[in-house]
Every structure is written in structure tokens, then in C-alpha cells.
Amino acid sequence: VYCFxxxxxxxxxxxxxxxxxxxxxxxKVQDMPPRKAAEVSESDVTEGxxxxxxxxxxxxxxxxxxxxxxxxxxxxQTKHIVSPIDDLTKSGIATMDIKRLKEAGxxxxxxxxxxxxxxxxxVKGISEAKVDxxxxxxxxxxxxxFITGSEALKKRQQVKRLSTGCADFNAxxxxxxxxxxxxxxxxxxxxxxxxxxxxxxxxxxxxxxKGGGGGKTVYIDTEGTFRPEKVAPIAERFGLxxxxxxxxxxxxxxxxxxxxxxxxxxxPKLMVENQFSLVIVDSLTALFRVDFTGRxxxxxxxxxxxxxxxxxxxxxDEFNLAVFVTNQVMAQVDGAAMFTADPKKPIGGHxxxxxxxxxxxxxxxxxxxxxxxxxxxxxxxxxxxxxxxAAEGIIDAAE
Numbered sequence: 535v536y537c538f539x540x541x542x543x544x545x546x547x548x549x550x551x552x553x554x555x556x557x558x559x560x561x562k563v564q565d566m567p568p569r570k571a572a573e574v575s576e577s578d579v580t581e582g583x584x585x586x587x588x589x590x591x592x593x594x595x596x597x598x599x600x601x602x603x604x605x606x607x608x609x610x611q612t613k614h615i616v617s618p619i620d621d622l623t624k625s626g627i628a629t630m631d632i633k634r635l636k637e638a639g640x641x642x643x644x645x646x647x648x649x650x651x652x653x654x655x656x657v658k659g660i661s662e663a664k665v666d667x668x669x670x671x672x673x674x675x676x677x678x679x680f681i682t683g684s685e686a687l688k689k690r691q692q693v694k695r696l697s698t699g700c701a702d703f704n705a706x707x708x709x710x711x712x713x714x715x716x717x718x719x720x721x722x723x724x725x726x727x728x729x730x731x732x733x734x735x736x737x738x739x740x741x742x743x744k745g746g747g748g749g750k751t752v753y754i755d756t757e758g759t760f761r762p763e764k765v766a767p768i769a770e771r772f773g774l775x776x777x778x779x780x781x782x783x784x785x786x787x788x789x790x791x792x793x794x795x796x797x798x799x800x801x802p803k804l805m806v807e808n809q810f811s812l813v814i815v816d817s818l819t820a821l822f823r824v825d826f827t828g829r830x831x832x833x834x835x836x837x838x839x840x841x842x843x844x845x846x847x848x849x850x851d852e853f854n855l856a857v858f859v860t861n862q863v864m865a866q867v868d869g870a871a872m873f874t875a876d877p878k879k880p881i882g883g884h885x886x887x888x889x890x891x892x893x894x895x896x897x898x899x900x901x902x903x904x905x906x907x908x909x910x911x912x913x914x915x916x917x918x919x920x921x922x923x924a925a926e927g928i929i930d931a932a933e
Contacts, residue, residue: 616642616643616644616805616806616852616853617642617643617644617675617676618641618642618643618806619632619635619636619640619641619642619643619645619646620632621643621675622643622668622671622672622675625671625674625675626671627667627668627671630659631659631660631664631668634657634658634659634660635654635657635660635668636803637657638657639799639800639802639803640802641802641803641805641806642802642806642852643672643675643676644676644852645802645848645852646668646669646672647669647672647673647676648848648852651665651666651669654668654669692713692714692854693712693713693714693715693854694712694713694742694746694747694748694811694854694856695707695708695709695710695711695712695713695745696710696711696712696713696734696737696738696745696746696747696811696812696856697710697737697740697744697745697746698710698711698730698733698734698737698921698928699733699737699768699771699926699927699928699929700919700921700922700928700929700930700931701930702919702920702921702930702931703906703919703921703928704745705919706906706908706914706917706918706919707892707914708913708914710737710745711734711856711858712856712891712892713747713811713850713854713855713856714850714851714854714855714856715850715856715857715891715892716843716846716847716850716857716858716859716889716890716891716892717856717857717858717859717890717891717892717893717894718818718859718860718861718880718886718890718892718893718894719858719859719860719861719893719894719895719896719906720860720861720862720863720880720881720893720894720895720896720909721863721895721896721897722863722878722897722898724898725896725897725898725904726896726904726921726923726928727816727817727860727896728759728760728816728860729764729923729927729928730896730927730928731753731760731814731816731858731860732760732761732764732765732768732927733768733927733928734751734812734814734856734858735751735753735765735783735812735814736765736768736769736772736774736779736927737772738750738751738811738812738856739751739774739779739782739811740772740774744772746811747811747812747856748809748811749809749810749811749812749855750782750783750784750808750809750810750811750812751782751783751784751810751811751812751813751814752783752784752786752801752804752810752812752813752814753783753784753785753786753814753816754786754788754794754797754798754813754814754815754816755785755786755787755788755816756788756789756794756815756816756817756818756820756821757816757817757820758787759816760785760787760816762780762785764925764927765779765780765783766779766780767925767926767927768926768927770926771926771927784804788821789821790821790825791821791822791824791825791826791838791842792825794815794821794842795838795841795842795845798813798842798845798846798849799845801813801849802849802852805849805852805853805855810853810855811854811855811856812855812856812857812858813846813849813850813855813856813857813858814858814859815846815857815858815859815860816859816860817859817860817861817862818859818860818861818882818886819839819861819862819881819882819886820862822835822838822839823835823862823881826838836883836885839882839885839886840885840889843885843886843889843890844889846859846889847889859890861880861881861882861886862880862881863878863879863880863881864878864879864881865878880893880895880909887910890910891911891912892908892910892911892914893908893909893910893911894906894907894908894909895907895909899920899931901932902922902923902932903920903921903922903931903932904920904921904922904923904931905918905919905920905921906918906919906920906921
């Protein structure tokens with residue numbers, strides 16, 4: 535067991551497991567040159583490489599093409615530009631101040647503008663005067679605050695949709711799990727929540743034209759449910775190399791809500807240097823329920839959960855990611871349960887309800903069939919879709 539020193543705007547220091555510590559060390563030792571998010575050039579991919587080579591340029595280029603391989607022609611490039619925070623030096627911001635901001639987990643100008651003055655002022659060595667200057671420069675570099683509706687529509691066209699593996703499920707979601715948003719699934723045990731996570735961890739690596747995001751996956755495992763052996767049959771189903779599919783999934787096993795939050799705080803550095811399309815948190819609320827017990831700690835729990843969700847939402851928007859979280863349910867014990875066909879509701883209260891863009895309720899259907907229902911969404915119509923669970927991931931429901 536090692537002790538990890540918290541960042542200046544992070545959370546309390548905590549003792550963490552070797553596995554979690556190793557994940558954070560990985561984030562620190564990456565020496566790849568920064569690259570703009572969602573940029574994939576032909577020099578990154580050579581004809582005959584597999585889909586995962588799109589997100590692992592270092593291994594692209596030497597294998598012979600085989601049936602099922604995906605080439606550059608299959609890849610739809612969607613430009614989503616992020617500006618490294620180092621660009622501030624061009625406008626007179628000191629290199630030492632840039633270093634301090636990076637140590638605080640701020641690696642892009644977009645991320646900088648998502649922080650409050652109070653949060654930036656808490657960074658060691660950054661005075662109030664420096665905060666004002668840095669924000670002024672960053673605001674000028676990023677351009678206007680207001681955009682037209684047409685410009686907003688153009689930004690929405692950058693959204694990618696990740697396949698769930700089931701045609702009806704994809705149709706229910708308007709094409710798949712979308713980026714730039716948080717999608718929450720909740721339901722009782724054996725409804726396929728974790729299997730859906732494993733399926734998305736693979737499909738996220740596919741080119742956009744094949745129902746993917748052309749990027750790697752981050753998998754935050756809070757309950758010890760990630761199974762690497764499940765990835766191989768799913769990868770083979772979609773024509774991917776199982777080993778490369780596993781290499782493109784970054785897993786962090788966490789044991790406290792503080793470790794869970796720290797993982798998200800540490801991700802921007804990795805996102806700047808590599809191309810990612812999906813962040814999974816399975817389960818979002820489990821550790822918060824364990825670490826905060828009783829009504830006396832409920833307010834503190836909800837505050838921490840709200841801050842965590844805010845960080846996830848910023849990641850999704852900043853790097854054009856899909857954030858996919860699973861949630862637990864609890865039975866209603868009040869009088870309303872008598873008039874409800876399925877008296878279960880998700881954990882997290884109003885904080886989670888407002889933070890999630892799309893909420894999906896998963897339940898058991900007839901036989902081996904499972905049913906997904908739109909519980910809440912700003913753009914999707916109410917509806918249901920049937921699916922089944924197999925070794926190859928989420929599949930179309932058996933007739």
C-alpha cells in the first residue's frame with residue numbers, strides 16, 4: 535500500500551492500492567508528444583491495419599490485411615480541437631505557472647476556462663492577479679462567449695454515437711450512446727449493465743463509420759466487475775484483434791470515492807496525449823454509498839457526488855467523449871410503491887438526475903430477454919428496446 539499526495543485542487547490524501555497507484559503512475563510517465571484530440575492522419579494508419587490501430591498509431595502498419603480488417607477508408611474523421619495549455623506561453627504566461635496548472639490537473643485551455651476563480655486561486659503559487667491575467671488570455675484565445683444557433687448545430691454534428699451491439703437498442707438511442715454527454719443506466723442485478731460496459735469498451739474503438747468513436751476507453755471499476763477475458767469474444771465479433779482491444783482499455787480498480795474522484799482528476803493529461811472516445815464508471819454510486827452512511831452524511835455525499843459528475847461532464851464536452859455510468863436501484867418503501875408496477879428507483883437523488891443527459895432503465899423481460907427503457911432524455915422519445923446477453927456482449931433479442 536502506498537500513499538498518494540493529493541493535488542492542490544484535488545481531494546483529501548488517501549492510501550490507495552498498488553493497482554490504483556500504478557494507474558496514476560502510468561498517467562505521469564507518458565512521454566508521447568501532445569496531439570490534438572480526434573486527429574487521425576493517414577500516416578497513423580496504413581492499409582491493412584485493424585480498427586484498433588486507428589487508436590494505437592505506434593503499432594500501425596505492418597500486418598497483412600485479412601478478412602474483417604478495417605482500413606483508413608472506413609474512418610470518418612470528426613474534428614474536435616482542444617488547445618494545450620502550453621499555448622498560453624505565446625501570450626506571456628510564465629512557464630512555471632503553466633507547470634503549476636498542470637500539476638493541478640489542468641492541461642488544456644478549455645479545461646482552464648471550466649474552473650472557477652476560486653479553484654484556480656487555490657493552486658499553489660497562483661495569485662489572484664495571475665488568475666485574472668491567465669483567464670483573460672485564455673478567454674481571448676478561445677474566442678467569443680456566445681455563438682449562434684447555427685454554430686451550435688455545427689458543434690452538435692461532431693457528436694459520435696457508439697454502438698451497443700444491438701440494433702433495436704441503438705435505434706432507441708438515436709444511433710448509439712452519444713459523446714459530449716453522460717449516459718446513465720440503472721437496474722437490478724442480471725440486467726446486463728456490466729456486460730453493456732464491456733461491449734461499449736470494445737465498440738468505442740471502432741471507426742466512426744462502423745459505429746465506434748475511433749478512440750480508446752477508460753474503465754473505472756468500483757466493484758471489481760471488469761473481466762478482461764470477456765473482451766476477446768466481443769472483439770472477435772466486431773473484427774478486432776483481442777490483444778489490441780485489451781491494450782486500448784485503460785482500467786483503474788478503485789476502492790474509495792476519493793480514489794474514484796482522483797482518477798477523473800488525473801485523466802486530462804492522458805486525454806491530451808492520446809485519443810479516447812469513452813469513459814466508463816461501473817458503478818458510479820457504489821463507493822459513495824459505502825463511504826457516506828446515515829442521514830447525517832447525506833448532504834456531504836451529494837455535494838461530493840455533484841462535484842464528481844461536474845468533472846465527468848467537463849471531460850465529455852472538452853474531449854468529445856461518451857461518459858457511460860452504471861447505477862444501482864433501491865426499492866421504494868413509501869405509499870407510492872403500491873401504485874407502481876416496478877417500485878424501484880435509481881440511487882443518487884436529484885443531483886444525479888440533473889447531471890445525466892440520458893437515463894436508461896434496464897429490466898428483465900421474458901426468458902433471457904432484457905428490456906431497456908428511456909427513463910429521461912432531452913432529445914429522445916420515450917420507448918423501449920429488447921436485447922439479450924451473450925458471451926459476445928449485448929446482442930439482438932432472440933425471437
